[in-house]
Amino acid sequence: MSSTPPTTMPPASTAPAAVAVPATAAATTTTTTTTATTPSGAGPALTAPERVPVERSKGINGLDKIVLREVRGSSAEVYLYGGHVTSWKNDHGEELLFLSSKAIFKPPKAIRGGIPICFPQFSNLGFLEQHGFARNRFWTIDTDPPPFPTGTPPKAFVDLILKPTDEDLKIWPQSFEFRLRISLSPAGDLMLTSRIRNTNSDGKPFTFAFAYHTYFSVSDISEVRVEGLETLDYLDSLQNKERFTEQGDAITFESEVDKIYLGTPTKIAILDHEKKRTFVLRKDGLPDAVVWNPWEKKAKAMADFGDEEYKHMLCVEAAAVEKPITLKPGEEWRGRQELSAVPSSYCSGQLDPRRVLQGS
Ligand SMILES: O=P(O)(O)OC[C@H]1O[C@@H](O)[C@H](O)[C@@H](O)[C@@H]1O
Secondary structure (H helix, E strand, O other): OOOOOOOOOOOOOOOOOOEEOOOOOOOOOOOOOOOOEOOOOOOEOOOOOOOOOOEEEEOHHHOEEEEEEOOOOOEEEEEOEOOEEEEEEOOOOOEOEOEOOOOOOOOOOOOOEOEOEEEOOOOOOOOOOOOEOHHHOEOEEOOOOOOOOOOOOOOEEEEEEEOOOHHHHHHOOOOEEEEEEEEEOOOOOEEEEEEEEEOOOOOOOEEEEEEEOOEEEOOOHHHEEEEOOOOOEEEEHHHOOEEEEOOOOOEOOOOOEEEEEOOOOOEEEEEEOOOOEEEEEEEEOOOEEEEEEOHHHHHHHOOOOOOOHHHHEEEEEEEEEEEEEEEOOOEEEEEEEEEEEEEOOHHHOOOOHHHHHHOO
16 A cells, blocks of 8 residues: 555545654564563563463464463464464353364465454555455564553563565555554453554655454354444445445344444444354444455355355454554554453343443
8 A cells, every 4th residue: 555545545544543652672573482571561571470471382384373371261372474363262262253164374375264464455445465464474473562551461462563574665665563462351351452653764654554354253143233333334345335324223144244334433242142142342543343244155255264154253343444544654553452252141132232332
């Protein structure tokens, strides 16, 4: 994507989340160890007492993966290929993310499922490959990340970093540092925080779009409702991204859906009737939300997706698409999503999904 906004979208504006943050010492990204800094960023530390050690192992096809475990039993897995979360399990060991049984796990193809990172482009809205290149690159463990200024650090987390290669600079001539922290809270919530900094030395700003392309595992798509997107405007990717307004009820699914909802609330609920489970997606710095299910015909057309798998997944993607983000050199943007899975007796009509959205 060039530094001027892509032609097909409204002009870019600097998202409020972009702030000029003084550059810190360049993070060393050469060593990849199974330990990392204490949350304060005070240099490499072994597993400090409060920190659960990061497990590094070989995953599918020998690709490096990191396993995060929370003491109460929840866990997450992330592949260095793509900085790609491929698993998030609750404290009963139940898998909460969808991962296709036909996922290829072989560069340059992105892993089908989990949480692909879409950067610096979303979909085909620009001249780069679909969804940009971050999900097709090898990330490294960031052993010296700049400290997070807020809150108490999580116990189970890993910091990854992506910087452009010379090849990347040929297709997208922008220098950046993309730091991604994946963490599990004691309650088993999964948090992804992205910090993207413009490190151009030529004074050039750049503009990018972004999405956490989350594949939620659901029991049966025809028994799923999404709350929080009612009455919003959306761009329908099945109708040449024309703008429409959503009706007033919860969203349900009877056919292929591919919509970019605009100006969405910070909380969205995905209710799985059969499993009596509600996913709550909380987000900051990501005003849009993409909802996608390929349904039967498109499922059959995807080699890395089972013909029937559309019944057991739904993508709800915290995103910044309508207003791509512009950063000047030295500025950093932060985009965060937090996923929780809570029991919901919604099927008995007892749980008002709006309470889930208004709750803390
Ligand atoms: O096959 P990909 O590149 O991972 O994209 C999958 C889907 O990703 C969604 O986010 C897009 O809205 C869809 O249009 C697209 O088909």
